[in-house]
Amino acid sequence: MDELLAHHAENIPITPDEAVEAAAEFAALPRRRGAFLRLLRRPGPAVAFGYLVVIALAAIFAPVIAPYDPNQIDVPSRFAPPSWDHLLGADDLGRDLFSRLLYGARVSLTVSVAVIVIATVVALVVGLVAGYSGGAVDNVIMRVADGGLSFPPLVLALAVAGILGPGVVNVIAALSIVFVFGLTRLVRGTALVVREEPFVEASRAAGSRTRRILVHRVFPNIRSPLIIAATFGIAGVLLAEAGLSYLGLGPRPPAASWGNMLRNAYDRGLYKASWQLFVPGLAIAFTIYAFNVLGDGLRDVLGVGRSRRAKRRERRGMTTVERVRTPPAAPTSDDALLRIEDLSVEFVSERGASRVVEGVSLAIRPGETVGLVGESGSGKTVTSLSVMRLVPSPPGRIVSGAIRFEGRNLLDLDFEAMREVRGTGISMVFQDPMTSLDPSFTIGSQLAEAQRLHRKVSRSAARARSIELLDLVGIPAPETRLRQYPHQLSGGLRQRVVIAMALANEPRLLIADEPTTALDVTVQAQILDLLKRLQRELGMAILFVTHDLGVIADLCDRVAVMYAGQIVEEAAVEELFAHPRHPYTAGLLGAMPQVGGAGERLTVIPGQVPMAHAMPGGCRFADRCAFVTDACRSGRIDLVATGAAAVRCVRAGELTLQGAR
Amino acid sequence: MRLVVRRLVAVVPTLLIVTFGVFLMVKLVPGDPAVNAAGGLSATPEAIAQARVDLHLDDSFFSQYGRWLGNAVQGDLGESYQSRTSVVDDLAKRVPVTLSLIVAATLFAVLLAVPLGVLSGLRPNGGVDQGSRVFSSLAIAVPNFLLALILVLVFAVRLGWLPPSGYTKFGDSPAEWLKFIVLPAIALGVAVSAALMRQLRAALVDELDTNHIRTAWAIGGSRRRVVGIHGLKNASSPAITILGLQVAALVGGAVLVEQIFAIPGLGTYMLGAITQADLPVIQGCVLVLALVQIVLSLAVDITYALINPKVRVAT
Numbered sequence: 001m002d003e004l005l006a007h008h009a010e011n012i013p014i015t016p017d018e019a020v021e022a023a024a025e026f027a028a029l030p031r032r033r034g035a036f037l038r039l040l041r042r043p044g045p046a047v048a049f050g051y052l053v054v055i056a057l058a059a060i061f062a063p064v065i066a067p068y069d070p071n072q073i074d075v076p077s078r079f080a081p082p083s084w085d086h087l088l089g090a091d092d093l094g095r096d097l098f099s100r101l102l103y104g105a106r107v108s109l110t111v112s113v114a115v116i117v118i119a120t121v122v123a124l125v126v127g128l129v130a131g132y133s134g135g136a137v138d139n140v141i142m143r144v145a146d147g148g149l150s151f152p153p154l155v156l157a158l159a160v161a162g163i164l165g166p167g168v169v170n171v172i173a174a175l176s177i178v179f180v181f182g183l184t185r186l187v188r189g190t191a192l193v194v195r196e197e198p199f200v201e202a203s204r205a206a207g208s209r210t211r212r213i214l215v216h217r218v219f220p221n222i223r224s225p226l227i228i229a230a231t232f233g234i235a236g237v238l239l240a241e242a243g244l245s246y247l248g249l250g251p252r253p254p255a256a257s258w259g260n261m262l263r264n265a266y267d268r269g270l271y272k273a274s275w276q277l278f279v280p281g282l283a284i285a286f287t288i289y290a291f292n293v294l295g296d297g298l299r300d301v302l303g304v305g306r307s308r309r310a311k312r313r314e315r316r317g318m319t320t321v322e323r324v325r326t327p328p329a330a331p332t333s334d335d336a337l338l339r340i341e342d343l344s345v346e347f348v349s350e351r352g353a354s355r356v357v358e359g360v361s362l363a364i365r366p367g368e369t370v371g372l373v374g375e376s377g378s379g380k381t382v383t384s385l386s387v388m389r390l391v392p393s394p395p396g397r398i399v400s401g402a403i404r405f406e407g408r409n410l411l412d413l414d415f416e417a418m419r420e421v422r423g424t425g426i427s428m429v430f431q432d433p434m435t436s437l438d439p440s441f442t443i444g445s446q447l448a449e450a451q452r453l454h455r456k457v458s459r460s461a462a463r464a465r466s467i468e469l470l471d472l473v474g475i476p477a478p479e480t481r482l483r484q485y486p487h488q489l490s491g492g493l494r495q496r497v498v499i500a501m502a503l504a505n506e507p508r509l510l511i512a513d514e515p516t517t518a519l520d521v522t523v524q525a526q527i528l529d530l531l532k533r534l535q536r537e538l539g540m541a542i543l544f545v546t547h548d549l550g551v552i553a554d555l556c557d558r559v560a561v562m563y564a565g566q567i568v569e570e571a572a573v574e575e576l577f578a579h580p581r582h583p584y585t586a587g588l589l590g591a592m593p594q595v596g597g598a599g600e601r602l603t604v605i606p607g608q609v610p611m612a613h614a615m616p617g618g619c620r621f622a623d624r625c626a627f628v629t630d631a632c633r634s635g636r637i638d639l640v641a642t643g644a645a646a647v648r649c650v651r652a653g654e655l656t657l658q659g660a661r
Numbered sequence: 662m663r664l665v666v667r668r669l670v671a672v673v674p675t676l677l678i679v680t681f682g683v684f685l686m687v688k689l690v691p692g693d694p695a696v697n698a699a700g701g702l703s704a705t706p707e708a709i710a711q712a713r714v715d716l717h718l719d720d721s722f723f724s725q726y727g728r729w730l731g732n733a734v735q736g737d738l739g740e741s742y743q744s745r746t747s748v749v750d751d752l753a754k755r756v757p758v759t760l761s762l763i764v765a766a767t768l769f770a771v772l773l774a775v776p777l778g779v780l781s782g783l784r785p786n787g788g789v790d791q792g793s794r795v796f797s798s799l800a801i802a803v804p805n806f807l808l809a810l811i812l813v814l815v816f817a818v819r820l821g822w823l824p825p826s827g828y829t830k831f832g833d834s835p836a837e838w839l840k841f842i843v844l845p846a847i848a849l850g851v852a853v854s855a856a857l858m859r860q861l862r863a864a865l866v867d868e869l870d871t872n873h874i875r876t877a878w879a880i881g882g883s884r885r886r887v888v889g890i891h892g893l894k895n896a897s898s899p900a901i902t903i904l905g906l907q908v909a910a911l912v913g914g915a916v917l918v919e920q921i922f923a924i925p926g927l928g929t930y931m932l933g934a935i936t937q938a939d940l941p942v943i944q945g946c947v948l949v950l951a952l953v954q955i956v957l958s959l960a961v962d963i964t965y966a967l968i969n970p971k972v973r974v975a976t
C-alpha cells in the first residue's frame with residue numbers, strides 16, 4: 001500500500017478506486033503540528049528545500065544575477081566551453097548558457113507554481129462540491145474526471161497547447177487542465193471519507209451550515225494529502241513543461257526555457273558540444289528530484305503510510321540460533337519423541353532484546369497428547385514455532401537450549417535438513433485458518449504440494465491421496481473442493497484443509513496452535529472432535545496449544561501451564577484439574593466456565609502479564625498472586641519436579657488450592 | 662468471460678466523454694474552421710460558404726457531435742487539411758508502430774524490474790536492493806526525453822553501436838526493428854521499470870511475512886517454492902496494478918520518444934499536425950492515443966482479474 005500511495009502522489013492522474021483508497025488512508029491520519037520544522041530536520045528534504053530556495057531566488061533575481069542578456073548573440077564565442085567568461089559555456093549562437101539557465105528557471109517555476117495553484121484551487125472547489133453534495137452532481141463531475149484521466153496527460157497537454165499555439169500562458173492553461181482531474185479526484189475522495197467521519201456527521205446533525213463544515217471540518221483534513229500531492233505535482237508539471245518546450249510549445253523563441261535549451265543543445269550541439277545537453281538536463285533532473293525528495297519527506301512527517309525503512313528484513317524461513325549458554329547434554333536413553341530443553345527465545349528491537357520464552361523444557365512421548373496452556377502473550381506460539389524453526393528471524397532468535405526430535409537436535413540442523421523434518425516428522429496447524437492458505441492456489445494444488453515436497457508422487461496419486469485426506473478430515477464432496485480456492489471455503493473448512501495438509505505425510509507429531517480459537521463455537525467443537533478422532537485413528541503425538549483449559553480436559557494426557565515465558569506447572573491432566581499446585585493454574589481453573597454450567601466466568605485473575613522487557617526478578621506471577629510473600633520476590637524460582645509432575649512456586653508445598661469445580 | 666464483458670460495459674461512458682472531449686477541443690479553436698477547410702486566408706468567400714455547408718457548421722452543436730461521432734464509429738475521422746488523405750488511413754498505418762514501441766518498452770521494463778524487484782524483496786537492504794534504490798531514484802528524476810538524448814549521445818554518437826534514429830517495421834525485418842527500437846524502448850521503459858520494481862519489492866517483502874507463507878514453510882517448502890512460487894505469485898497482483906497506472910505515462914511518453922528517434926508513429930504524426938494546425942489530424946491522434954490508453958488499461962485490468970482468483974471466481 002505504501003508504494004501505491006507513493007505512486008499516486010507521484011503520478012497525479014489516478015485511477016478511481018485507488019484514489020479513494022489513498023484518500024481514505026490520508027484522511028484517516030491525525031493532523032500533525034510543526035510538520036515543516038520536522039521536515040527540515042531531515043537531511044534529504046532539508047537539502048532539497050535549500051536547493052529549491054536557491055533556484056527560486058536565482059529565478060526571481062535573474063535580471064540582477066545574469067552576467068549577460070540571455071538572448072544576446074555573440075558568434076565568436078559559439079560553443080564556448082565553461083570558463084570565467086561563460087560560467088556554463090555558450091550555445092550555438094554564443095548566448096551565455098548560465099544566463100539562459102537563470103531565465104529558463106523563471107519559466108519553469110512560473111509555470112509549475114501557476115499550474116499547481118490554478119489546478120489545486122479548481123480541484124478544491126469542484127472536488128469539495130462533488131464529495132460533499134454527492135448524488136447526481138458528484139456522479140457527473142466524477143464521470144468527467146474519469147474521462148479527463150483517460151487521456152494520456154502529455155497527449156492532452158500537447159493537443160491543447162498545440163491548438164492554442166506556443167507561449168507560456170498557453171502552456172499554463174494546457175497543463176492546468178491536465179492536472180486538475182487527478183487533484184479533483186483526490187479532494188473528492190478525501191471529502192467523501194471525511195464526510196462519513198463522526199465529527200462531521202455530528203456537526204451536520206447539530207445544524208452547522210455546509211460552508212462552515214467545509215471550511216472548519218473538511219478542509220483541514222484535506223490539507224495534508226493535498227500538500228503532498230501538490231508537491232509531487234509540481235515535479236510532474238516541471239517535467240511536462242520541459243517536455244512541451246522541448247517540442248517547441250513553450251515560450252516563443254528566442255526566450256529561454258530549460259526544455260528548449262535542451263532541444264537546442266541536441267539539435268545543434270550533439271556532435272560538436274554534447275556537454276551542452278547536461279546544462280539544462282541536470283537542472284531539470286535536480287529540480288524534479290528535489291521536489292520528489294521534498295514530497296517523500298512531507299509524506300513521512302505528515303504521517304502518511306509507514307516509513308519505508310520500517311520493514312527491511314530478510315525472510316529465509318529459518319530461525320537463527322545464537323546460544324548464550326551451552327545446550328544440555330543429550331540424554332543417554334530417551335523415550336520421548338520430542339524433548340524441548342531449556343529453550344529461550346528473544347526478539348530484538350531498537351529498544352533491546354526481550355526474552356519472551358525463558359528456559360522452557362517439555363517432553364512428549366510417541367502418541368501422547370500434551371496441552372500447553374496459558375494466557376495470550378505467555379509465549380506458547382513462540383515455543384511451538386521454535387520447534388519448527390519458524391520464529392521469524394530477525395527479530396527473533398533462539399538463545400539457549402536444545403530441541404531433540406527422535407534423538408536429533410533440531411537447533412543444530414541446517415535449512416535443508418530442517419525442511420525434511422517439517423511436514424514429515426512434525427507438522428503444524430495455525431491459529432488463523434482464514435489466512436493460513438495461499439489465496440492464489442487451489443486447495444488441490446496446495447494439498448498436492450504438501451506431498452510432492454517430500455516424495456515423488458504422480459499427479460493422479462497425489463490427487464487420490466488428497467481426496468483421501470479431505471475425506472479423513474471430514475470434508476464432504478472432496479473432488480469439488482480440490483478445484484476451489486481458499487476464499488470459497490468457510491473458516492471451519494479451511495482449518496480442516498490445513499489439518500489435511502499437515503497430515504499429508506503422516507507426521508509423528510502434530511503441533512496445533514489454538515486451532516479453534518478463530519472459529520465460532522459449534523465449529524470449534526467439530527474441529528476438536530476431529531482432532532480427537534485423528535489422534536485415535538493415526539496414533540500420532542499432539543502438542544495442543546490453547547489459552548482455554550476447558551478444551552484440554554478430554555483431549556490431553558498431560559498439561560503444561562505457561563506464564564510469562566516460563567512453564568509454571570506440569571502434571572497429568574486429571575491431577576492438574578483436581579489438585580492444581582500453582583496459584584496461576586488454580587486461577588485459570590477458577591476462570592473456566594463450569595462444565596454444564598451457565599458458562600459464566602467465576603473468577604478472573606486480576607492484573608496483567610508482565611511485559612517481557614520488565615520481568616520481575618522473583619516469581620513472575622507475584623504481582624497477581626493472592627499468596628505472595630517476600631520469599632516469592634527474593635530470587636529465581638526453579639521448576640521443581642516431583643515424580644511426573646513439576647511446579648514453579650515457593651509455596652507449592654504448603655498451599656492447598658481449589659481444583660476444577 | 663462475464664467479467665470481461667462487465668469491464669467492457671463500464672468503459673462505454675468513459676468513451677463517450679472522451680469522444681466528446683476530443684470533439685469539444687477542436688470546436689473551441691479560435692478562428693473559423695470553414696476558412697481553414699477552404700484553404701486558409703486565401704480562400705474565396707464562395708469556397709468558405711461551401712465549406713460551411715460541407716462541414717455542417719450551421720447545425721446545432723449536439724447534432725454536429727452526433728454526426729462526428731457517427732462518422733468516427735464508421736471509421737471516418739475526416740481528411741487532413743494538409744495532405745487531403747483520410748485521417749483514419751494514416752492513423753491505421755501508425756498505430757502498430759506506436760504499439761510496438763510501447764510493447765517493447767513494457768517488455769524491457771518487466772524484464773528489468775522483475776529480477777531486480779525480486780532480489781531486492783528477498784534481501785531487503787542487500788546489495789541489489791541498495792543498487793535498485795539508486796536506480797529508481799535516478800529513473801524518477803531523469804525525464805524520458807532527457808534519457809533518450811543521453812542514450813543517443815552515448816550509444817549512437819559516441820559508441821556507434823546503434824542507429825540514432827529511424828525505424829523498420831517488425832514485419833519487414835525483426836532484427837532491424839530491434840536495432841531501431843532498443844534505445845527508444847529503454848528511454849520509455851526505465852521509469853515504468855523503476856515503479857514496477859519498487860512495487861514488486863514492497864509487495865514481496867509484505868508477502869513473505871504473511872501467514873500462508875508460514876504455512877508454506879511449515880509443510881517443508883523449499884526456498885525456491887515458497888519465495889519463487891507462493892511469494893511471487895501473490896506479489897504480482899499489486900505489481901500489475903502499477904503497470905496499469907503506468908500505461909498513461911507510456912502512451913504520453915511515446916510521443917516525445919518517437920519525436921526524438923524519428924519513429925513514424927502516432928506521436929510524430931500528431932506533432933507534425935500541431936505545427937501545421939492540421940485539426941482533423943490532431944483530433945484523430947488524440948482520440949486514438951486515448952483509445953490506446955483505455956484499451957491497454959483495460960487489458961491490464963483484465964489480466965489482473967484473471968490471475969487473481971478472488972476476482973475471477975466468485976464465492
Ligand SMILES: Nc1ncnc2c1ncn2[C@@H]1O[C@H](COP(=O)(O)OP(=O)(O)O)[C@@H](O)[C@H]1O
Pocket residue numbers: 347356374375376377378379380381382383392395396612
Ligand atoms: N514477531 C514478533 N516480534 C516481536 N515480538 C513478538 C513476535 N511474536 C511474538 N512476540 C512477543 O512474544 C510474546 C509471546 O507471544 P506468543 O508466543 O505469540 O504468545 P501466545 O501464543 O502465548 O499468545 C508476546 O509478548 C509477543 O508480543
Ligand code: SF4
Pocket residue numbers: 582583584619620621622623625626627628629632637648649650651652
Ligand atoms: S511463588 Fe509466590 S507469588 Fe509466585 S505463585 Fe507461588 S506463591 Fe504466588
Ligand SMILES: [Mg+2]
Pocket residue numbers: 377380381382513514
Ligand atoms: Mg499464540
